[in-house]
Amino acid sequence: MLHLLQIDLPAVATTPLMVVWFLLVAVLWIGYLVMEGFDYGVGMLVPFLGKTEKERRVLVNTIGPVWDGNQVWLLTAGGAMFAAFPGWYSALFSGLYLPLFLVLVGLIIRGVSFEYRSKRPNTKWRAWFDWMTAIGSFLVPLVFGVGFTNFVIGLPLVQAAAGSPLLVVATDPANVGATPYFWQLFTSAFGLPLLGGIVLVVAFLFHGSIYLVLKTRGELQARAKSFAAMIGIVAIVGGAIFLVIQNLAHPTGLLGWVFLVVAAVGLILAWLMIRGGRPGVAFIGTCVAILGVAGGIFTAIFGNLGFTDAATGAPYADMMARAASSELTLTIMVVAACVFVPIVLAYTVWSYWTFRHPLSVANIPDEALVPAN
DSSP states (O other): OEEEEOOOSSOOOOOHHHHHHHHHHHHHHHHHHHHHHHHHHHHHHHHHHOOSHHHHHHHHHHHTTTHHHHHHHHHHHHHHHHHHOHHHHHHHHHHTHHHHHHHHHHHHHHHHHHHHGGGSOBHHHHHHHHHHHHHHHHHHHHHHHHHHHHHHHOEEEEESSTTOSOEEEEOOTTOTTTOOOHHHHHHHHHHHHHHHHHHHHHHHHHHHHHHHHHHBOTHHHHHHHHHHHHHHHHHHHHHHHHHHHHHHHSOOHHHHHHHHHHHHHHHHHHHHHHHTTOHHHHHHHHHHHHHHHHHHHHHHTTTTTTEEETTTOOBOTTHHHHHOOOHHHHHHHHHHHHHHHHHHHHHHHHHHHHTOSOBOGGGSOOOOOBOOO
16 A cells, blocks of 8 residues: 655755754654653553552652653644644654554553553552553653654655656555565664664663652662663663664764764763762763764754655655745744743743652552452
8 A cells, every 4th residue: 555645756945944843843852752751761660660559659650740741742743743844744644654553552551541540549450550551651662763763764755656746655565675564664674673662662761760769769769770770781782782783774974973972971971870879960861862862863864854765765865845834834833933832841841840859658648458359
Protein backbone atom coordinates (compact mmCIF):
# COMPACT_ATOMS: atom_id res chain seq x y z
CA MET A 1 0.00 0.00 0.00
CA LEU A 2 1.29 3.47 -0.89
CA HIS A 3 0.42 6.55 1.11
CA LEU A 4 0.42 10.03 -0.40
CA LEU A 5 2.82 12.71 0.71
CA GLN A 6 1.38 15.78 -0.99
CA ILE A 7 4.40 17.85 -1.91
CA ASP A 8 5.39 19.12 -5.34
CA LEU A 9 8.33 17.61 -7.18
CA PRO A 10 9.94 20.78 -8.60
CA ALA A 11 12.82 22.05 -6.48
CA VAL A 12 11.90 24.76 -4.00
CA ALA A 13 14.26 27.20 -2.32
CA THR A 14 14.63 27.09 1.46
CA THR A 15 13.76 30.40 3.12
CA PRO A 16 14.93 31.82 6.46
CA LEU A 17 11.44 31.31 7.93
CA MET A 18 11.60 27.62 7.08
CA VAL A 19 14.92 27.32 8.86
CA VAL A 20 13.54 29.21 11.87
CA TRP A 21 10.58 26.85 12.11
CA PHE A 22 12.75 23.79 11.71
CA LEU A 23 14.84 25.02 14.64
CA LEU A 24 11.71 25.77 16.68
CA VAL A 25 10.36 22.27 16.02
CA ALA A 26 13.74 20.88 17.10
CA VAL A 27 13.62 22.94 20.32
CA LEU A 28 10.11 21.72 21.10
CA TRP A 29 11.12 18.08 20.60
CA ILE A 30 14.21 18.57 22.73
CA GLY A 31 12.04 20.14 25.43
CA TYR A 32 9.73 17.14 25.27
CA LEU A 33 12.54 14.60 25.48
CA VAL A 34 14.19 16.37 28.42
CA MET A 35 11.02 17.16 30.40
CA GLU A 36 9.09 13.99 29.69
CA GLY A 37 12.19 11.82 29.68
CA PHE A 38 12.64 11.80 33.43
CA ASP A 39 9.00 10.99 34.15
CA TYR A 40 9.12 8.12 31.65
CA GLY A 41 12.13 6.92 33.62
CA VAL A 42 10.29 7.25 36.92
CA GLY A 43 7.25 5.48 35.47
CA MET A 44 9.35 2.49 34.41
CA LEU A 45 10.84 2.26 37.90
CA VAL A 46 7.60 2.38 39.93
CA PRO A 47 7.11 -1.43 40.29
CA PHE A 48 10.81 -2.04 40.89
CA LEU A 49 12.11 0.65 43.24
CA GLY A 50 8.92 0.87 45.28
CA LYS A 51 8.93 -2.03 47.72
CA THR A 52 5.83 -0.95 49.66
CA GLU A 53 2.57 0.76 48.77
CA LYS A 54 3.75 4.00 50.39
CA GLU A 55 7.02 3.95 48.44
CA ARG A 56 5.22 3.35 45.15
CA ARG A 57 2.86 6.18 45.95
CA VAL A 58 5.84 8.46 46.63
CA LEU A 59 7.28 7.54 43.22
CA VAL A 60 4.01 8.33 41.46
CA ASN A 61 3.61 11.57 43.43
CA THR A 62 7.05 12.84 42.38
CA ILE A 63 5.80 13.17 38.81
CA GLY A 64 2.06 13.46 39.49
CA PRO A 65 1.93 17.28 39.34
CA VAL A 66 4.07 17.59 36.19
CA TRP A 67 3.68 14.60 33.88
CA ASP A 68 0.64 15.91 32.00
CA GLY A 69 2.21 19.37 31.71
CA ASN A 70 5.33 17.76 30.26
CA GLN A 71 3.20 16.22 27.51
CA VAL A 72 2.27 19.72 26.37
CA TRP A 73 5.71 19.76 24.75
CA LEU A 74 4.74 16.75 22.62
CA LEU A 75 1.43 18.31 21.60
CA THR A 76 3.14 21.59 20.78
CA ALA A 77 5.87 19.88 18.77
CA GLY A 78 3.29 17.87 16.80
CA GLY A 79 1.15 20.96 16.24
CA ALA A 80 4.14 22.98 15.05
CA MET A 81 5.11 20.21 12.60
CA PHE A 82 1.54 20.05 11.29
CA ALA A 83 1.30 23.81 10.74
CA ALA A 84 4.84 24.58 9.57
CA PHE A 85 5.63 21.39 7.61
CA PRO A 86 2.37 19.65 6.67
CA GLY A 87 4.18 17.43 4.16
CA TRP A 88 6.49 16.17 6.88
CA TYR A 89 3.60 15.56 9.26
CA SER A 90 1.54 13.68 6.68
CA ALA A 91 4.49 11.49 5.74
CA LEU A 92 5.02 10.42 9.33
CA PHE A 93 1.36 9.59 9.88
CA SER A 94 1.10 7.66 6.62
CA GLY A 95 4.36 5.74 6.52
CA LEU A 96 4.70 5.29 10.30
CA TYR A 97 1.11 4.97 11.44
CA LEU A 98 1.62 1.60 13.19
CA PRO A 99 4.55 2.79 15.35
CA LEU A 100 2.70 6.02 16.08
CA PHE A 101 -0.34 3.97 17.08
CA LEU A 102 1.90 2.14 19.56
CA VAL A 103 2.99 5.50 20.96
CA LEU A 104 -0.66 6.47 21.35
CA VAL A 105 -1.40 3.17 23.12
CA GLY A 106 1.52 3.74 25.49
CA LEU A 107 0.38 7.28 26.29
CA ILE A 108 -3.19 6.11 26.93
CA ILE A 109 -2.10 3.22 29.17
CA ARG A 110 0.14 5.55 31.12
CA GLY A 111 -2.43 8.30 31.54
CA VAL A 112 -5.14 5.89 32.63
CA SER A 113 -2.82 4.28 35.18
CA PHE A 114 -2.07 7.62 36.82
CA GLU A 115 -5.71 8.66 36.99
CA TYR A 116 -7.23 5.35 38.13
CA ARG A 117 -4.56 3.97 40.45
CA SER A 118 -6.02 5.57 43.58
CA LYS A 119 -9.68 4.81 42.81
CA ARG A 120 -9.71 1.61 44.87
CA PRO A 121 -7.71 0.72 48.03
CA ASN A 122 -7.00 -2.78 46.75
CA THR A 123 -3.39 -3.92 46.48
CA LYS A 124 -4.01 -6.06 43.40
CA TRP A 125 -5.83 -3.17 41.70
CA ARG A 126 -2.93 -0.80 42.33
CA ALA A 127 -0.32 -3.36 41.32
CA TRP A 128 -2.02 -3.69 37.91
CA PHE A 129 -1.91 0.06 37.38
CA ASP A 130 1.71 0.27 38.53
CA TRP A 131 2.63 -2.24 35.83
CA MET A 132 0.55 -0.28 33.30
CA THR A 133 2.57 2.80 34.23
CA ALA A 134 5.82 0.90 33.66
CA ILE A 135 4.71 -0.63 30.34
CA GLY A 136 3.38 2.64 28.93
CA SER A 137 6.50 4.50 30.07
CA PHE A 138 8.70 1.87 28.38
CA LEU A 139 6.77 1.60 25.12
CA VAL A 140 6.77 5.30 24.19
CA PRO A 141 10.54 6.00 24.38
CA LEU A 142 11.33 2.65 22.74
CA VAL A 143 9.22 3.51 19.68
CA PHE A 144 10.43 7.12 19.58
CA GLY A 145 14.03 5.94 19.70
CA VAL A 146 13.37 3.54 16.81
CA GLY A 147 11.60 6.31 14.88
CA PHE A 148 14.28 8.95 15.33
CA THR A 149 16.97 6.48 14.29
CA ASN A 150 15.02 5.71 11.11
CA PHE A 151 14.93 9.44 10.35
CA VAL A 152 18.73 9.49 10.46
CA ILE A 153 18.95 6.39 8.27
CA GLY A 154 16.37 7.86 5.89
CA LEU A 155 12.79 6.86 5.06
CA PRO A 156 12.58 6.14 1.32
CA LEU A 157 10.18 8.05 -0.93
CA VAL A 158 9.01 7.11 -4.41
CA GLN A 159 7.03 8.93 -7.09
CA ALA A 160 3.33 8.07 -6.83
CA ALA A 161 3.04 7.36 -10.56
CA ALA A 162 4.75 8.22 -13.82
CA GLY A 163 4.41 11.95 -14.36
CA SER A 164 2.72 12.44 -10.99
CA PRO A 165 3.58 15.61 -9.03
CA LEU A 166 3.33 13.63 -5.79
CA LEU A 167 5.88 11.73 -3.74
CA VAL A 168 4.84 8.87 -1.50
CA VAL A 169 6.28 7.03 1.47
CA ALA A 170 6.62 3.45 0.30
CA THR A 171 5.19 0.93 2.77
CA ASP A 172 4.75 -2.11 0.55
CA PRO A 173 6.22 -5.21 2.26
CA ALA A 174 6.66 -6.87 -1.15
CA ASN A 175 9.36 -4.32 -1.96
CA VAL A 176 11.55 -5.22 0.98
CA GLY A 177 14.72 -3.81 -0.51
CA ALA A 178 13.59 -0.19 -0.58
CA THR A 179 10.51 0.23 1.58
CA PRO A 180 10.03 0.50 5.33
CA TYR A 181 7.27 -1.56 6.85
CA PHE A 182 6.59 -2.24 10.48
CA TRP A 183 9.19 -4.85 11.46
CA GLN A 184 11.81 -3.48 9.10
CA LEU A 185 11.60 -0.16 10.93
CA PHE A 186 13.02 -2.01 13.95
CA THR A 187 15.50 -4.27 12.18
CA SER A 188 16.88 -2.27 9.22
CA ALA A 189 20.57 -1.32 9.11
CA PHE A 190 21.50 -4.45 11.11
CA GLY A 191 19.17 -3.53 13.97
CA LEU A 192 20.47 0.01 14.49
CA PRO A 193 16.96 1.46 15.04
CA LEU A 194 16.17 -1.11 17.74
CA LEU A 195 19.49 -0.29 19.40
CA GLY A 196 18.50 3.38 19.24
CA GLY A 197 15.21 2.60 20.97
CA ILE A 198 16.92 0.61 23.73
CA VAL A 199 19.53 3.34 24.26
CA LEU A 200 16.79 5.97 24.65
CA VAL A 201 15.00 3.78 27.19
CA VAL A 202 18.23 3.36 29.18
CA ALA A 203 18.97 7.10 29.00
CA PHE A 204 15.50 7.87 30.36
CA LEU A 205 15.98 5.35 33.16
CA PHE A 206 19.20 7.15 34.10
CA HIS A 207 17.50 10.55 33.80
CA GLY A 208 14.52 9.42 35.87
CA SER A 209 16.54 7.77 38.63
CA ILE A 210 18.58 10.96 39.11
CA TYR A 211 15.34 12.92 39.32
CA LEU A 212 14.21 10.54 42.06
CA VAL A 213 17.41 11.18 44.01
CA LEU A 214 16.49 14.86 43.87
CA LYS A 215 12.83 14.36 44.76
CA THR A 216 12.90 11.64 47.46
CA ARG A 217 14.43 11.10 50.85
CA GLY A 218 15.34 8.15 53.06
CA GLU A 219 15.69 4.56 51.91
CA LEU A 220 13.90 5.22 48.63
CA GLN A 221 16.45 7.91 47.75
CA ALA A 222 19.33 5.57 48.57
CA ARG A 223 17.79 2.89 46.36
CA ALA A 224 17.37 5.37 43.49
CA LYS A 225 20.98 6.55 43.86
CA SER A 226 22.29 2.99 43.74
CA PHE A 227 20.25 2.25 40.63
CA ALA A 228 21.38 5.50 38.95
CA ALA A 229 25.03 4.62 39.51
CA MET A 230 24.47 1.21 37.90
CA ILE A 231 22.29 2.23 34.94
CA GLY A 232 24.58 5.20 34.28
CA ILE A 233 27.38 2.86 33.20
CA VAL A 234 25.00 1.09 30.81
CA ALA A 235 23.87 4.45 29.41
CA ILE A 236 27.45 5.62 28.84
CA VAL A 237 28.63 2.43 27.15
CA GLY A 238 25.45 1.81 25.15
CA GLY A 239 25.14 5.45 24.13
CA ALA A 240 28.76 5.60 22.98
CA ILE A 241 28.42 2.45 20.87
CA PHE A 242 25.16 3.61 19.28
CA LEU A 243 26.23 7.20 18.54
CA VAL A 244 29.62 6.23 17.11
CA ILE A 245 28.04 3.61 14.82
CA GLN A 246 25.35 6.07 13.75
CA ASN A 247 27.84 8.85 12.99
CA LEU A 248 30.13 6.53 11.05
CA ALA A 249 27.33 4.91 9.04
CA HIS A 250 25.42 8.16 8.49
CA PRO A 251 27.92 11.00 8.85
CA THR A 252 26.66 14.52 9.53
CA GLY A 253 29.98 16.32 9.49
CA LEU A 254 31.79 18.06 12.31
CA LEU A 255 28.60 19.29 14.00
CA GLY A 256 27.35 15.72 14.37
CA TRP A 257 30.53 14.73 16.21
CA VAL A 258 30.30 17.85 18.37
CA PHE A 259 26.82 16.79 19.52
CA LEU A 260 28.14 13.27 20.16
CA VAL A 261 30.86 14.67 22.43
CA VAL A 262 28.28 16.86 24.20
CA ALA A 263 26.11 13.79 24.86
CA ALA A 264 29.08 11.76 26.12
CA VAL A 265 30.29 14.54 28.41
CA GLY A 266 26.76 14.97 29.80
CA LEU A 267 26.40 11.28 30.63
CA ILE A 268 29.85 10.98 32.19
CA LEU A 269 29.29 14.16 34.22
CA ALA A 270 25.93 12.85 35.43
CA TRP A 271 27.44 9.52 36.51
CA LEU A 272 30.34 11.16 38.35
CA MET A 273 28.09 13.69 40.08
CA ILE A 274 25.48 11.17 41.21
CA ARG A 275 28.23 9.07 42.76
CA GLY A 276 29.68 12.21 44.33
CA GLY A 277 26.40 13.17 45.98
CA ARG A 278 25.53 16.10 43.70
CA PRO A 279 22.24 15.06 42.08
CA GLY A 280 21.40 18.58 40.91
CA VAL A 281 24.50 18.74 38.72
CA ALA A 282 23.92 15.13 37.66
CA PHE A 283 20.41 16.01 36.49
CA ILE A 284 21.81 18.87 34.43
CA GLY A 285 24.26 16.35 32.94
CA THR A 286 21.51 14.02 31.71
CA CYS A 287 19.60 17.02 30.34
CA VAL A 288 22.72 18.02 28.39
CA ALA A 289 23.17 14.44 27.18
CA ILE A 290 19.61 14.25 25.83
CA LEU A 291 20.08 17.64 24.20
CA GLY A 292 23.25 16.35 22.54
CA VAL A 293 21.55 13.23 21.18
CA ALA A 294 18.53 15.18 19.89
CA GLY A 295 20.77 17.88 18.46
CA GLY A 296 22.67 15.25 16.50
CA ILE A 297 19.42 13.81 15.14
CA PHE A 298 18.08 17.17 13.95
CA THR A 299 21.46 18.05 12.48
CA ALA A 300 21.32 14.81 10.49
CA ILE A 301 17.84 15.47 9.08
CA PHE A 302 18.24 19.19 8.37
CA GLY A 303 17.07 19.79 4.81
CA ASN A 304 15.90 16.27 3.99
CA LEU A 305 13.67 15.82 7.10
CA GLY A 306 14.74 12.19 7.26
CA PHE A 307 13.65 11.20 3.71
CA THR A 308 15.67 9.61 0.90
CA ASP A 309 15.04 8.62 -2.69
CA ALA A 310 14.00 4.96 -2.65
CA ALA A 311 15.67 4.37 -6.02
CA THR A 312 19.07 5.90 -5.30
CA GLY A 313 19.22 6.17 -1.52
CA ALA A 314 20.24 9.83 -1.84
CA PRO A 315 18.67 12.28 0.64
CA TYR A 316 16.05 14.71 -0.64
CA ALA A 317 18.14 17.76 0.18
CA ASP A 318 15.29 20.23 -0.41
CA MET A 319 12.54 18.24 1.33
CA MET A 320 12.21 20.88 4.04
CA ALA A 321 11.25 23.44 1.41
CA ARG A 322 8.93 21.02 -0.38
CA ALA A 323 7.06 20.10 2.79
CA ALA A 324 6.77 23.60 4.27
CA SER A 325 3.70 25.80 4.52
CA SER A 326 3.46 29.14 2.73
CA GLU A 327 5.51 32.09 3.88
CA LEU A 328 2.33 33.82 5.09
CA THR A 329 1.43 30.84 7.26
CA LEU A 330 4.93 30.70 8.72
CA THR A 331 4.84 34.43 9.45
CA ILE A 332 1.50 34.19 11.27
CA MET A 333 2.84 31.25 13.26
CA VAL A 334 5.85 33.28 14.38
CA VAL A 335 3.49 35.84 15.87
CA ALA A 336 1.46 33.09 17.57
CA ALA A 337 4.64 31.48 18.93
CA CYS A 338 5.81 34.78 20.40
CA VAL A 339 2.52 34.94 22.33
CA PHE A 340 2.00 31.35 23.45
CA VAL A 341 5.51 29.94 23.97
CA PRO A 342 6.23 32.33 26.88
CA ILE A 343 2.91 31.23 28.43
CA VAL A 344 3.92 27.56 28.22
CA LEU A 345 7.34 28.34 29.68
CA ALA A 346 5.83 30.40 32.50
CA TYR A 347 3.37 27.61 33.35
CA THR A 348 6.19 25.05 33.36
CA VAL A 349 8.41 27.14 35.65
CA TRP A 350 5.49 27.83 38.01
CA SER A 351 4.58 24.13 38.22
CA TYR A 352 8.09 22.99 39.05
CA TRP A 353 8.60 25.77 41.56
CA THR A 354 5.31 25.04 43.32
CA PHE A 355 6.06 21.31 43.62
CA ARG A 356 9.80 21.65 44.18
CA HIS A 357 9.94 20.02 47.63
CA PRO A 358 11.16 16.41 47.99
CA LEU A 359 8.91 13.61 49.27
CA SER A 360 9.30 10.61 51.55
CA VAL A 361 7.05 7.94 52.99
CA ALA A 362 6.57 10.25 56.00
CA ASN A 363 4.51 12.52 53.73
CA ILE A 364 2.12 9.71 52.80
CA PRO A 365 -0.83 9.21 55.18
CA ASP A 366 -1.68 5.76 56.46
CA GLU A 367 -4.39 4.01 54.48
CA ALA A 368 -6.39 0.86 55.05
CA LEU A 369 -5.56 -1.31 52.04
CA VAL A 370 -7.58 -4.31 50.97
CA PRO A 371 -5.23 -7.30 50.42
CA ALA A 372 -5.12 -8.90 47.00
CA ASN A 373 -7.49 -11.85 46.59
